[in-house]
Amino acid sequence: MQQSASIPIRDISFKQLKAACSTCTLQELCLPVGMSLEELAQLERLVNQGVKVKKGEALYRAGEPFKSLYAIRTGFFKTVVLSEDGREQVTGFHMSGELMGLDAISTENHTCHAIALEDSEICEMPYQRLEDLCRAIPALQRHLYKVMSREIVRDHGVMMLLGNMKAEERLAAFLLNLSQRFAARGYSASGFHLRMTREEIGSFLGLKLETVSRTLSRFQDEGLITVQNKYIELKNLTGLKTMLSGCAGNQA
Amino acid sequence: MQQSASIPIRDISFKQLKAACSTCTLQELCLPVGMSLEELAQLERLVNQGVKVKKGEALYRAGEPFKSLYAIRTGFFKTVVLSEDGREQVTGFHMSGELMGLDAISTENHTCHAIALEDSEICEMPYQRLEDLCRAIPALQRHLYKVMSREIVRDHGVMMLLGNMKAEERLAAFLLNLSQRFAARGYSASGFHLRMTREEIGSFLGLKLETVSRTLSRFQDEGLITVQNKYIELKNLTGLKTMLSGCAGNQA
DNA sequence: CGAACCCTTGAGTCGGTTCAAAGCAGGTGG
DNA sequence: CCACCTGCTTTGAACCGACTCAAGGGTTCG
Numbered sequence: 001m002q003q004s005a006s007i008p009i010r011d012i013s014f015k016q017l018k019a020a021c022s023t024c025t026l027q028e029l030c031l032p033v034g035m036s037l038e039e040l041a042q043l044e045r046l047v048n049q050g051v052k053v054k055k056g057e058a059l060y061r062a063g064e065p066f067k068s069l070y071a072i073r074t075g076f077f078k079t080v081v082l083s084e085d086g087r088e089q090v091t092g093f094h095m096s097g098e099l100m101g102l103d104a105i106s107t108e109n110h111t112c113h114a115i116a117l118e119d120s121e122i123c124e125m126p127y128q129r130l131e132d133l134c135r136a137i138p139a140l141q142r143h144l145y146k147v148m149s150r151e152i153v154r155d156h157g158v159m160m161l162l163g164n165m166k167a168e169e170r171l172a173a174f175l176l177n178l179s180q181r182f183a184a185r186g187y188s189a190s191g192f193h194l195r196m197t198r199e200e201i202g203s204f205l206g207l208k209l210e211t212v213s214r215t216l217s218r219f220q221d222e223g224l225i226t227v228q229n230k231y232i233e234l235k236n237l238t239g240l241k242t243m244l245s246g247c248a249g250n251q252a
Numbered sequence: 253m254q255q256s257a258s259i260p261i262r263d264i265s266f267k268q269l270k271a272a273c274s275t276c277t278l279q280e281l282c283l284p285v286g287m288s289l290e291e292l293a294q295l296e297r298l299v300n301q302g303v304k305v306k307k308g309e310a311l312y313r314a315g316e317p318f319k320s321l322y323a324i325r326t327g328f329f330k331t332v333v334l335s336e337d338g339r340e341q342v343t344g345f346h347m348s349g350e351l352m353g354l355d356a357i358s359t360e361n362h363t364c365h366a367i368a369l370e371d372s373e374i375c376e377m378p379y380q381r382l383e384d385l386c387r388a389i390p391a392l393q394r395h396l397y398k399v400m401s402r403e404i405v406r407d408h409g410v411m412m413l414l415g416n417m418k419a420e421e422r423l424a425a426f427l428l429n430l431s432q433r434f435a436a437r438g439y440s441a442s443g444f445h446l447r448m449t450r451e452e453i454g455s456f457l458g459l460k461l462e463t464v465s466r467t468l469s470r471f472q473d474e475g476l477i478t479v480q481n482k483y484i485e486l487k488n489l490t491g492l493k494t495m496l497s498g499c500a501g502n503q504a
Numbered sequence: 505c506g507a508a509c510c511c512t513t514g515a516g517t518c519g520g521t522t523c524a525a526a527g528c529a530g531g532t533g534g
Numbered sequence: 535c536c537a538c539c540t541g542c543t544t545t546g547a548a549c550c551g552a553c554t555c556a557a558g559g560g561t562t563c564g
Contacts, residue, residue: 081408085497089412103408105401112408131394135387142383148400149357155407156333156355156364160341162414163458167520197542206415211520213544229529229543245337419552450511460553465512481511481561511560518553528543534536 020044021123029097029184030071031125031147034139042133043140048124049073059100059114059122066104068124072096075120076195080203081112090204092154093117093178093196096185101127102148117195162206169244170205171215175225175232176240190237194230272296273375281349281436282323283377283399286391294385295392300376301325311352311366311374318356320376324348327372328447332455333364342456344406345369345430345448348437353379354400369447414458421496422457423467427477427484428492442489446482 021032022040032040051070053059059070062082077094091112094100104110105127134141161170183189194201198216199209207215216232219225224240226233234240273284274292284292303322305311311322314334329346343364346352356362357379386393413422435441446453450468451461459467468484471477476492478485486492 081412083412083416087412087416089408089415091408091411102401103404106398106405107401111405131390131397135390135393138383138387141387141393145383145396145400146358148397148404149354149359152355152400152403152407153358153363155404155411156341156343158411159343159407159414160333160335160339162411163341163455164335164339198544199542203415208521209543210522210545213542214520217544449509461511462513462554463552465510466552469512505564507562507564509560509562512558514556514558516554519551520549521551522547522549524546524548526544526546529541530539531541532537532539534538 020049021047024073026071026073026097026185031099031140031143033143035137036139039137039139042137046126046129046133048126051122051124053116053120053122055116055118055120057116059116059120060104060110061113062110064110066101066108066110066127068126069099069101069130070114071099071123071125073121073123075122076117077114077120078117078196078200078204079112079114088203090196090200091158093204095181099147102151117200165244167205167207167211167215168218170207171201171212171219172224172240172243174201174205175234176237176244179234179237189234191231191233194232272301273299276325278323278325278349278437283351283392283395285395287389287395288391291389291391294389298378298381298385300378303374303376305368305372305374307368307370307372309368311368311372312356312362313365314362316362318353318360318362318379320378321351321353321382322366323351323375323377325373325375327374328369329366329372330369330448330452330456331364331366340455342448342452343410345452345456347433351399354403369452417496419457419459419463419467420470422459423453423464423471424476424492424495426453426457427486428489428496431486431489441486443483443485446484 021027021030021044022037024030027033032043035043048068051059053075059077072094074096077100079091079094079100081089081091083089094114100114101110103112130144134144161173165173178192178194179189182192196204197209198212201207202209202212205212216225216227219240220227222239224234224236224243226235273279273282273296274289276282279285284295287295300320303311305327311329324346326348329352331343331346331352333341333343335341346366352366353362355364382396386396413425417425430444430446431441434444448456449461450464453459454461454464457464468477468479471492472479474491476486476488476495478487
């Protein structure tokens with residue numbers, strides 16, 4: 001869905017244009033930050049924008065050879081690492097504009113599963129070519145380093161959460177983090193639909209699903225939130241914030 | 253070592269020679285992997301090799317502006333993130349050849365403290381110049397991406413540890429990981445000196461210091477290890493390994 | 505030699521897990 | 535369009551692993 005190096009931008013068909021980085025509303029959240037139009041065009045040329053992943057399906061699985069990084073256009077994913085004896089740990093939930101697959105760069109193989117939690121559409125970026133392009137476009141190189149660094153910072157936040165916080169605090173931090181990320185995408189910060197099950201939340205937060213359920217119920221009793229199945233409304237943001245009276249913050 | 257493009261080798265003083273990347277025994281663990289002699293010389297030119305950090309001192313602190321990445325030449329560090337209400341979480345222990353400061357790339361400020369656990373010597377690499385050099389040296393660019401990716405994988409291992417494992421398993425995984433990393437540096441895999449306190453181990457593993465102490469004592473009673481204050485000897489590697497019957501593995 | 509810090513061990517407590525049962529929601533096929 | 539079925543969620547009761555509190559001994563370093 002993109003053109004060769006010799007064909008000018010305007011030859012892009014409407015459908016392609018719609019999907020292209022230069023018109024993508026996620027530009028500021030995704031990879032092409034601070035790039036010129038000319039540079040954007042170069043990036044577009046290597047992006048495969050059409051990949052669809054149905055709910056429940058894997059974008060990639062641990063052990064598969066690493067070929068590409070993936071940016072989420074629409075949809076919602078979880079990433080899961082597995083221990084040898086079969087235990088699963090959800091390492092993150094990922095929404096539009098976020099990059100997945102960074103962990104695979106080190107080993108040339110994916111180290112986790114990326115599972116769609118709803119029907120999703122993703123942009124595939126062949127890593128080899130992306131790396132080459134980074135050398136040509138300093139802004140791209142810099143931004144990819146930043147994105148990876150941000151993932152490291154996020155992971156440290158999760159460690160703080162798992163290592164230091166009580167169940168209540170973990171849930172509060174989790175809800176506030178989701179809220180903030182939805183808001184950054186133009187959705188409501190106070191009401192949203194959870195795409196994941198209680199068990200997946202629990203796996204991410206180091207809790208059992210029953211504890212997640214109980215804690216949400218308690219939050220509701222306390223008037224902090226309302227819960228209707230998977231729809232959550234945050235009723236008292238400051239209450240939630242004081243609940244986790246201090247924690248690094250970004251965790252998912 | 254080698255020369256800048258224009259200055260011949262022999263102009264470099266002995267002291268500089270001693271510390272240079274091209275003669276460094278940590279080459280294969282550190283940043284200059286797969287680089288030519290010519291490229292090594294370029295890297296050396298930007299590295300400030302003399303930085304000493306005394307036990308207990310900070311190489312950098314959370315909030316400080318980000319200027320450089322740091323490679324450990326000799327010594328041992330912990331990195332610590334802080335929550336707003338003052339809780340501390342040790343996010344890792346770092347030994348020779350490892351890079352620190354990657355988390356700061358995203359925000360232009362350090363997000364954690366790096367504290368020396370013994371007198372240490374580090375190589376400072378101004379990030380701006382390093383980034384520029386990455387564009388000129390593909391092997392360097394690629395390796396820096398890999399190092400960051402490896403840090404992400406490591407963090408996911410810690411999440412598995414904190415989210416899924418029992419105290420015994422965490423300790424076993426911790427000891428085995430240290431063992432492996434000492435071995436990779438030519439030290440004994442079965443006997444080593446812990447540089448950190450029980451409390452720091454506990455902070456890293458999401459346990460209280462009493463639990464760390466008790467669990468080490470139990471391991472000793474079971475003949476898995478011997479403990480003499482901070483000196484640990486692993487007596488039964490397979491026993492330790494079966495203890496954590498499966499977990500992603502690399503965590504610190 | 506003293507002071508500060510670190511480590512060990514014990515006893516009691518508690519937050520979160522485990523086990524169990526019942527209610528609900530959403531999707532599928534008849 | 536309804537009935538069923540599967541998977542998800544809620545809630546209760548009992549249990550247990552790790553934490554808290556406390557005391558004593560050891561180590562290190564000035």
